[in-house]
Amino acid sequence: MDKVFISGNHCIAEAAIRAGCRCYFGYPITPQNELGEYMAANMRKNGGIFLQSESETAAINMVIGAASTGARVMTSSSSPGVSLKQEGLSFLAGFEFPAVIVNMMRGGPGLGNIAPAQGDYFQSTRGGGHGDYRTPVLAPASVQELADLTVKAFDLADKYRTPILLMGDGMMGQMKEPVLFPEPVTDLPAKPWALKGRGDGPSRYQASLILDGLAMERHNWKLVRKYKEMAEQETLFELYMMDDADFAVVAYGTTARIAKGAIKRARKDGLKVGLIRPITLFPFPDKILQKVAQQIKNFLVFEMSTGQMVEDVRLALENERVVIDFHGRPGGIIPTPIEFSRVIHRYYRRM
Amino acid sequence: MDKVFISGNHCIAEAAIRAGCRCYFGYPITPQNELGEYMAANMRKNGGIFLQSESETAAINMVIGAASTGARVMTSSSSPGVSLKQEGLSFLAGFEFPAVIVNMMRGGPGLGNIAPAQGDYFQSTRGGGHGDYRTPVLAPASVQELADLTVKAFDLADKYRTPILLMGDGMMGQMKEPVLFPEPVTDLPAKPWALKGRGDGPSRYQASLILDGLAMERHNWKLVRKYKEMAEQETLFELYMMDDADFAVVAYGTTARIAKGAIKRARKDGLKVGLIRPITLFPFPDKILQKVAQQIKNFLVFEMSTGQMVEDVRLALENERVVIDFHGRPGGIIPTPIEFSRVIHRYYRRM
Amino acid sequence: MIVKTLCAGSGGQGVMTLANIMGNAAMIQGFHSTYLPSYGAAMRGGTANCTLTIADEEIASPVASAPDIVVALNQPSAVAFINRLVSGGKLLYNSSVTEEIPKRQDIETFSIPANDLATELGNNRSANMIMLGAFAQLAGVPDNDSIFASLDLLMGNKPALVEISRKAVLKGAEYFS
Amino acid sequence: MIVKTLCAGSGGQGVMTLANIMGNAAMIQGFHSTYLPSYGAAMRGGTANCTLTIADEEIASPVASAPDIVVALNQPSAVAFINRLVSGGKLLYNSSVTEEIPKRQDIETFSIPANDLATELGNNRSANMIMLGAFAQLAGVPDNDSIFASLDLLMGNKPALVEISRKAVLKGAEYFS
Amino acid sequence: MELINKWPEYHKKDVVSHYCPGCGHGIVHRIVAELLEEMDLGKKAYLVCPAGCAVLAYNYFDFDVIESAHGRGTAIATGAKRANPNLFVISYQGDGDLSAIGTAETIHSANRGENICVIFINNAVYGMTGGQMAPTSLVGQSTMTSPAGRNPEVDGYPLHITDVVAQFPGVVYAERVSVSSPAGVKKTKKAIRNAFETQQEGLGYSIVEILSPCPTNWKMDPVKACKWIDEEMVKEYKPGLLTDKREEKRKEKG
Amino acid sequence: MELINKWPEYHKKDVVSHYCPGCGHGIVHRIVAELLEEMDLGKKAYLVCPAGCAVLAYNYFDFDVIESAHGRGTAIATGAKRANPNLFVISYQGDGDLSAIGTAETIHSANRGENICVIFINNAVYGMTGGQMAPTSLVGQSTMTSPAGRNPEVDGYPLHITDVVAQFPGVVYAERVSVSSPAGVKKTKKAIRNAFETQQEGLGYSIVEILSPCPTNWKMDPVKACKWIDEEMVKEYKPGLLTDKREEKRKEKG
Amino acid sequence: MSKKDKVFTVKVRRDFCKGCGLCIEFCKKGVLASSAKLNSMGYNPAEVVKPEACVGCLMCTQMCPDLAIEVYSG
Amino acid sequence: MSKKDKVFTVKVRRDFCKGCGLCIEFCKKGVLASSAKLNSMGYNPAEVVKPEACVGCLMCTQMCPDLAIEVYSG
Ligand SMILES: Cc1ncc(C[n+]2csc(CCOP(=O)(O)OP(=O)(O)O)c2C)c(N)n1
Ligand SMILES: Cc1ncc(C[n+]2csc(CCOP(=O)(O)OP(=O)(O)O)c2C)c(N)n1
Numbered sequence A, B: 001m002d003k004v005f006i007s008g009n010h011c012i013a014e015a016a017i018r019a020g021c022r023c024y025f026g027y028p029i030t031p032q033n034e035l036g037e038y039m040a041a042n043m044r045k046n047g048g049i050f051l052q053s054e055s056e057t058a059a060i061n062m063v064i065g066a067a068s069t070g071a072r073v074m075t076s077s078s079s080p081g082v083s084l085k086q087e088g089l090s091f092l093a094g095f096e097f098p099a100v101i102v103n104m105m106r107g108g109p110g111l112g113n114i115a116p117a118q119g120d121y122f123q124s125t126r127g128g129g130h131g132d133y134r135t136p137v138l139a140p141a142s143v144q145e146l147a148d149l150t151v152k153a154f155d156l157a158d159k160y161r162t163p164i165l166l167m168g169d170g171m172m173g174q175m176k177e178p179v180l181f182p183e184p185v186t187d188l189p190a191k192p193w194a195l196k197g198r199g200d201g202p203s204r205y206q207a208s209l210i211l212d213g214l215a216m217e218r219h220n221w222k223l224v225r226k227y228k229e230m231a232e233q234e235t236l237f238e239l240y241m242m243d244d245a246d247f248a249v250v251a252y253g254t255t256a257r258i259a260k261g262a263i264k265r266a267r268k269d270g271l272k273v274g275l276i277r278p279i280t281l282f283p284f285p286d287k288i289l290q291k292v293a294q295q296i297k298n299f300l301v302f303e304m305s306t307g308q309m310v311e312d313v314r315l316a317l318e319n320e321r322v323v324i325d326f327h328g329r330p331g332g333i334i335p336t337p338i339e340f341s342r343v344i345h346r347y348y349r350r351m
Numbered sequence C, D: 001m002i003v004k005t006l007c008a009g010s011g012g013q014g015v016m017t018l019a020n021i022m023g024n025a026a027m028i029q030g031f032h033s034t035y036l037p038s039y040g041a042a043m044r045g046g047t048a049n050c051t052l053t054i055a056d057e058e059i060a061s062p063v064a065s066a067p068d069i070v071v072a073l074n075q076p077s078a079v080a081f082i083n084r085l086v087s088g089g090k091l092l093y094n095s096s097v098t099e100e101i102p103k104r105q106d107i108e109t110f111s112i113p114a115n116d117l118a119t120e121l122g123n124n125r126s127a128n129m130i131m132l133g134a135f136a137q138l139a140g141v142p143d144n145d146s147i148f149a150s151l152d153l154l155m156g157n158k159p160a161l162v163e164i165s166r167k168a169v170l171k172g173a174e175y176f177s
Numbered sequence E, F: 001m002e003l004i005n006k007w008p009e010y011h012k013k014d015v016v017s018h019y020c021p022g023c024g025h026g027i028v029h030r031i032v033a034e035l036l037e038e039m040d041l042g043k044k045a046y047l048v049c050p051a052g053c054a055v056l057a058y059n060y061f062d063f064d065v066i067e068s069a070h071g072r073g074t075a076i077a078t079g080a081k082r083a084n085p086n087l088f089v090i091s092y093q094g095d096g097d098l099s100a101i102g103t104a105e106t107i108h109s110a111n112r113g114e115n116i117c118v119i120f121i122n123n124a125v126y127g128m129t130g131g132q133m134a135p136t137s138l139v140g141q142s143t144m145t146s147p148a149g150r151n152p153e154v155d156g157y158p159l160h161i162t163d164v165v166a167q168f169p170g171v172v173y174a175e176r177v178s179v180s181s182p183a184g185v186k187k188t189k190k191a192i193r194n195a196f197e198t199q200q201e202g203l204g205y206s207i208v209e210i211l212s213p214c215p216t217n218w219k220m221d222p223v224k225a226c227k228w229i230d231e232e233m234v235k236e237y238k239p240g241l242l243t244d245k246r247e248e249k250r251k252e253k254g
Numbered sequence G, H: 001m002s003k004k005d006k007v008f009t010v011k012v013r014r015d016f017c018k019g020c021g022l023c024i025e026f027c028k029k030g031v032l033a034s035s036a037k038l039n040s041m042g043y044n045p046a047e048v049v050k051p052e053a054c055v056g057c058l059m060c061t062q063m064c065p066d067l068a069i070e071v072y073s074g
C-alpha cells in the first residue's frame, strides 16, 4: 500500500475500519464531523453499521449494546459531546466492555470554541464519569500515529476489556499528512463473554449493578489491577533529542509537535533541550520521567490548557528533587514554536 | 430555634430554603430521593419552585436558566445522575453562574450500588466536564455541617459566580443527627449581571461560546485566578487531636468520622495520631498539610475509593520528605473504626 | 458513654418510628445521637432496620457492625441480628411474635410480650412503644421526660396518639423493670 | 528545507483543491507535507484558506503564523493575508480579479492573471490549477511529475479533468517562469 | 397428575424475586418467559433490563440479559440488534425509564423503526426509587414528589408516549393492555406475542404498554391496586390496539 | 421621504450577520424583532439561542439573550420562566437541536405546558456542523451523513415533532409555516404573533415550526432553496395550524 | 379444560408465595384463601381451602406474580 | 400602500447585502437586479434597476434575510 495524504478525522475512520470496527455510532460536532461522514460513506457499503444517533448519550449506549455482542465498535465526538458520554463511559468501564471513544478536543468550558485545545485531560485521565474507574488514553501527535494508535486502541480495548479514549484536537482532526495504513485485520480475538443468545448453553447476563458491597469492592480492585498491568505493559512515550539534554520539555499531542519545533530552534541557540512525549496519558509514563530525573533536574510542561497534565508530571516526580515549570495556552490558542522556544530560553536561563 | 433531629437529605433541603434557595430542579435517584421530596413538600407552598425534571440533564439546564435570572437555585443527584450533569456543569462554570449541586455519592462505576462511597472525588475536583474549569467542592462530615455548608455553598456560589458542589454520600444523606439551623437569610446579594429583560437599559447576553481564542484564553485564566483567590480565602479543614500528634490521618466526609473513631481507639493504645480533615476538597487545603509536614513525616490517607484524594495529598506534599500511605475501601463498603485503627497501628509501627 | 442499638422489625411494625423517637429524645436530653436507616434496592417491602447511637461524646461512626443492643420486633429480626451483637451485648425481643431464638451464651436476652401488652392497653398498634419503654430502661437512656418531650414533638398534632404512646412507653418500662 | 504557504480564496475558487493537490504531490515526491484547513463557526460560506507546509524534515507545527508564501486567489484574500507574510516572503496573487494590493516593502509580489489564462485555455474553472503551476515554480517544489501523479491520484476517475488540469498547471508554470 | 401450568423454561426456578407482593413485574416476566418458549425464541433472546424495579430481572430470566443505564434501553437494544441482527432483542422498561429520562431514545428508536420489541411497564410511578411522580402519573395522584396530587398546571398532564410513537411509520405494532385481571393477562400475552412476531418477521418496531400494579407505592393492597387500574388508570390510559401495520409491512417485504 | 419598513428596535443595526446568503434565520430574526416591538415585549424578552447556526443570535438581537447547550433550550427556558415569570421567554431552536438531542426537553416542556414560546427552524439539516442528516431530513435527501440519500429502512422516516407536541393538552398553539415566499413570511409573522400572545396571556406553551432555507447545505442557490421548500418540503411538512387552544384556555382562566 | 367431570389439584408453593391475595381474589371458585400462618418470608401465603371446587381455569396462575401456584389435572 | 399614484424609493444597503437574490426574485415589478460589481464582502449585491416601477409592496424587504433594503414612500 502506498501512502495516502489524508486528514486526521478521515484517517481515524479508515484505520478503525481496517482494525475490524464493524459499528460506528455518533452525533455530529465540530471539529470531528468528517470522521462520522467518512463512516457514513464507507461503513454501510461494506456491511458495517453506521448510525447517526439522536445524541451523544444515545451513541455511547448504542456502543454499549454493540460491544456487549462482541463487535468492535467506535464512537467519536468533541468536548461537550464527550461530557454527555460520561455516564456511558462509567458503565462501559463497569461492564468491562471494549470500545474506542474518540475525543477531538476543542476550547472550553461550555460551548467554548472549536479551536484545538487540551482542556479535557483531567476528564479523560481521571474518569469524568462517576465511580472508581479510569479510562486508558492514547494521544497521537501525527496523522500517521492516529492511524497506528486507532488500531492499537481496538487491540488494547479487547485485550483488557476496557473502553479506550483516543484523544486529539481540532488540529489533529483537520490536518492532512501522508499516512501508510496497516493492512486490514482479519483475525479478531474471540470474546467468550459476549452476549449472543444463550443457545444451548446456560443463560448469562451483563450488569454493572453490584449490590453487594464486598463484590463491588472486589470489582473495583480488579479494575485497579488491570490498570496497573496496563501501566507495566502498555505505557508509551517518545523521547526526542533527549540523549544529551540537560533540560526536558514534557508535552503531548499537538503541543508536543510545536515543542519539537521550539526545541529545534533552542538547539540552534545551543540549549541542550529535549522532549518527553507521553503517548499514553493514562497509564502515564511515570517511569521514564523518573529515569530522566536521575540526570535532569529541570522540567518544563507545555499544554494547551491552564495546567492539567502537569499534575501527572508532578506526581511522577514527587520523590525527585526537580524543578517543574509550566507554560499553558488554553482556550483554543495554538502557540507557535517561536513562542515556546522563548519560554524554553527563559526557564533554561534560570536553571 | 431548637435543635432538630433530621436526616442529611432533609437537612440540605431545609438549609437551602433558609439560604434563600428559590428554585429546585431534580430527578429522583437513591440515595438522595428525600432531598427532592422535602423540596416537593415545602417549596411550592412558600412560593418557591419545585420541579421534577425529565432527567438530570434537563435539571442542570433548568438550573442554568434559573441561575441566569439571578435566583438562588439548587439541584441534587447521586453519582450516575451527576455524570449526566457534567456538560451542564461545564456550562455553568463557563457562564460563571452561581448554583449549588449536591452529589450524594454511591458505589460505582456504572449502576454500581446505592451504598456510601467516595469514588466521585476525581470527577468533582477535576471537573468531570470538558474544558478548563474546576468546581469548588464542599465535603461535610455531619448533618450539622451539611446545614452549615449548604448555606455557605450558596454564599460562595454568589460571591465567586461559580457552581459549587456539595458532596456527601448515602450515609450522610440517610442518617439523622441533631441540627441547629441558621435563621433564614433575608438579604440576598445583588446580581447586576443577571438577565432580567433589558428594560430601558442596553440589551445583554450570556454566552459560554467565545469564538476568539485569545478571549477564550483570557476567560480561562480568569477562572484560574478565581480559583486561586478561593484557595487563599476559602479553604476549610478541621484538625483533630493534631496538637501532639506524630502521625497524621487524612480523610474527609464519612471516612473522616470513622477515622476519628479509629484515632480515639489508637490513642487509647498510646499512639499519637491525629486527623486532618479537608472540608473544601477543591480548593484543597495544601497549606495546612505542608505546615503539618514540618513536624510530622507520616501521613495515612483513608478513602472509600481506590485512591483519589491521595493524589491531592501527594501533590500538596511533593516538596516534603514524607511518607504517604493509603488505605481504601471502595464499592460501598463502610469500614469500621476498628478496621481503621488496625491499619493505623500497622503503619504507625512501620514509622 | 456510647450505646449502639440495632432496631429491626417488619415493615408495618413501626420500628423506624421507635428509633426516631428515641433519637429525638436523646437529643432533647442533651446527648449526641445518630440514627441510620438501612436502605436497599434489593428487597422491596419486607423487613426494616436501623441503627441508633446515643452517646455523651461526639459519635464517630453511625454504623454498628457490633451493636451493644438489638431490639427485635419480630422473630425474623431476632434471628437475623442476634449474631451481630457484641459479646456481652443485650437482645430485647418481642415475645408475642417470637417463638424461639437462636442460642448464644455470651449475651443477655430480654423478652417482652409487646403485642399482648399493647392489646391489654387496647391499642394493638402501640407494640413498638411498649418496646421503646423497655428499650430505654435497658439502655439507661434517655429518661422518660425526654421521651415524652420527643413524643410531643413528633406527634404533637395528634394528642390522642401521644396519650396512648405515653401509656405504652410506661407500660413497657414497667414490665421491664 | 521547509516552505510554509497560506492559500486563500473565496469558497468556489477551489483553493482547498489546489492545496490538497500540492500536498499530495509533495508526498509523492517523498517530502513531508501537512495541510491544515481553517475551519470556523463564525463565518458561514465566504472565504476559505488553508496552510500547506512542505519540508524535507519532520514538520513541527502545521500552522503558519508567518508563512513564507501567500497564494491569493482573489483580492480580499490578498488584502487579508499580505501582512501575515514573513519578512522576505512572497505573495502570489490572481491579478484577473485583484485590482490593488496593499503595499509592503519587505516582500516580493508575483501576479498571474489566472482567470484570463484559464479562459484562454477554454476552462474558466481551472484558474486554481493555473495558480498551482505558478505556485510550484515559486516554491521550487514539488516537481511536475509529482504534480501530475497527484492529479492522476485525485482525479483519476475524470480523465478529461486531469487533462485540462495538467495543461493549466503547465500554463501557470510557464507564465510564471 | 399432570402439571397444567408448565414451568416456563426461560424463567429461573426456585428464586424468590425481590418484587413486592402483588407487583405486576412478576406477571409480565412470566408471560415473556412463556412466549419465548412457545415461540422458540429464548435461545437467541437478548433482553435489556432497566434501572427501575426490574433492574434485577436477570436473576429471574433464564436467557441472555444486559442491564441498562436509566432510560437507555432502546439505545442499547439498537446497538445490539444492529450489531447482531440474529439476536431477538427486547427492551424492558418502566414508565420513568421509558417516558422521562429515556424519552429521546424511545422516540428515536421508534421513529427509526428499529426491529426490536419494547415492553413498557406503566405503573404510573417511579417504583424503584420509592414512589415519585412519573410522566404517566394521573392527575391528582399523590406521590412522594406530588404530595398534593399531580397538578397539571405545574406538573403537566399524563404523557401518552405509546400513543405518540404508535403514529410513527416505523412503529409496526403498538398496543396497550393491563395485567390487573386474568382477562387483561390474556390480552397482554396476545399483545406481546404479536409484538414478538413483528420482530421475528423483521417488520420493525413493536411496543406493548402494560398497566401494571405497584401496590407499595400506590399504598394499596394488591387487589385494590388491580381495581384501581381497572377503574381509574384505564380512564386515562385506554387499553386497546394503537397500531398494527404488520400486514402492510409484510406486503412491502413481499 | 419616509421609511416604510422601519428598522426594528430590537434588532441591532449595522452588524453583518454570519449567516450565509439567503439563509432563513435572518428572515425569522427580523420577524421576531418586529413583533417584540409591535407587541411591546422587548423590554422583558429573554431569548434562548441554540447551538446551531443561530448560536450567535445575540449579536443581532437587541434584547436579553442567553445561549444554550445543544438541545437544552426549553430546559433553560423552563428554568428562567419559572424563576422569573415576568420574563417573556422564547426558545429559538434548529431541527437538530429541538428534535434530535433535545427531544426529551422538547417533549416534556411541551407536555408540562410551560408558558414559553418555541421558534423552531426546520431546515431539514444540521446547518452549523456542515450539513449532516437531521431527524427532519426528507426521505432520499442526500446529506453529509446520508450520502446515498436518507434511507427510511435504516435512518427512519422524517420526524414530525411539532405534530407530536401539538397533541398535548398543555400545548396551546402550534403552527407550521415557511419563510420561502412573501406570503409565507406574512403567515409566519401571524403565527409567531399568536404564539407570543399565548405566552403574554399566560395560556401555556406555543410553538411555531418554520420551514427555512439552508441554501449552503442543500447546495442550492437561495431562490432554488425557496422553491425546494414550496415544492418538496411542504409535501412532507404541510404548513398549517396544528392546534389552537387559546379560546379554550382563556375560558378556563376565566 | 374446565369441564366439570375432570379433577384438578392445586398446590401453593408456600415459601414462594408473598401473600398478595391476587389468586384468592381471582379464583371465582373459592378454592384459595389466606393462611393464618406466616411462611418463611414472613408472609401469610395462600392456601387451598376448597380443593374439590377447582375447575382448572388457571385464573390463579395467570395472576400470580410469583409463580407460586401449581395446578395439576388429575 | 401600493396605490399606483404614490411614489416609492428603494435603497439597497450595498455593503449589507449578501447577493442572495431573494428580493430580485420576489419583486414582481422588476425593480431590482444583481449588480455586476462586488461589494466589500465580495458579493454581487442587489441594485435598483427600475426605480420607478416600485409599488411599495415590501415583498423585497419581507424576504431579505439581511435587512439590506429600505423602501421609502415619497
Ligand atoms: C441516571 C440515573 N438517574 C436516576 C436513577 C435512579 N432511578 C433508578 S430507577 C428510577 C425510576 C424507576 O421508575 P420506572 O422506570 O417507572 O420503573 P419502576 O421502578 O416503576 O418499575 C430512577 C429514577 C438512576 N439509576 N440513574
Ligand atoms: C453536545 C453537543 N453536541 C453537538 C454539538 C454540535 N452541534 C452544534 S449545532 C448542531 C446542529 C445544528 O443543527 P440544527 O439544530 O438543525 O440548527 P441549524 O444549524 O440547522 O440552524 C450540532 C450537532 C454541540 N455543540 N454540542
Ligand code: SF4
Pocket: C044, E018, E019, E020, E021, E022, E023, E024, E025, E053, E123, E127, E128, E213, E214, E215, E216, E217
Ligand atoms: S415498588 Fe412497585 S413496581 Fe417496584 S417491586 Fe414494589 S410493587 Fe413492584
Ligand code: SF4
Pocket: D044, F018, F019, F020, F021, F022, F023, F024, F025, F053, F123, F127, F128, F213, F214, F215, F216, F217
Ligand atoms: S449553513 Fe444553512 S442554516 Fe446555517 S447559516 Fe448557512 S444557510 Fe443558514
Ligand code: SF4
Pocket: G008, G010, G026, G027, G028, G029, G030, G031, G032, G053, G054, G055, G056, G057, G058, G059, G060, G061, G071
Ligand atoms: S385453577 Fe381456577 S378454579 Fe382452580 S384454583 Fe386456580 S383459579 Fe381457582
Ligand code: SF4
Pocket: E022, G012, G016, G017, G018, G019, G020, G021, G022, G023, G024, G045, G046, G060, G063, G064, G065, G066, G067, G068, G069
Ligand atoms: S397470587 Fe401467588 S403470591 Fe399472590 S397470594 Fe396467590 S400464590 Fe401467593
Ligand code: SF4
Pocket: H008, H010, H026, H027, H028, H029, H030, H031, H032, H053, H054, H055, H056, H057, H058, H059, H060, H061, H071
Ligand atoms: S417594495 Fe415591492 S415593488 Fe418595490 S422593490 Fe420591493 S418588492 Fe419591488
Ligand code: SF4
Pocket: F022, H012, H016, H017, H018, H019, H020, H021, H022, H023, H024, H045, H046, H060, H063, H064, H065, H066, H067, H068, H069
Ligand atoms: S434579499 Fe437582501 S441580501 Fe438578498 S440580494 Fe436582496 S438585498 Fe441583498
Ligand SMILES: [Mg+2]
Pocket: E094, E095, E096, E121, E122, E123, E124, E125, E126, E127, E134
Ligand atoms: Mg414505574
Ligand SMILES: [Mg+2]
Pocket: F094, F095, F096, F121, F122, F123, F124, F125, F126, F127, F134
Ligand atoms: Mg437545522
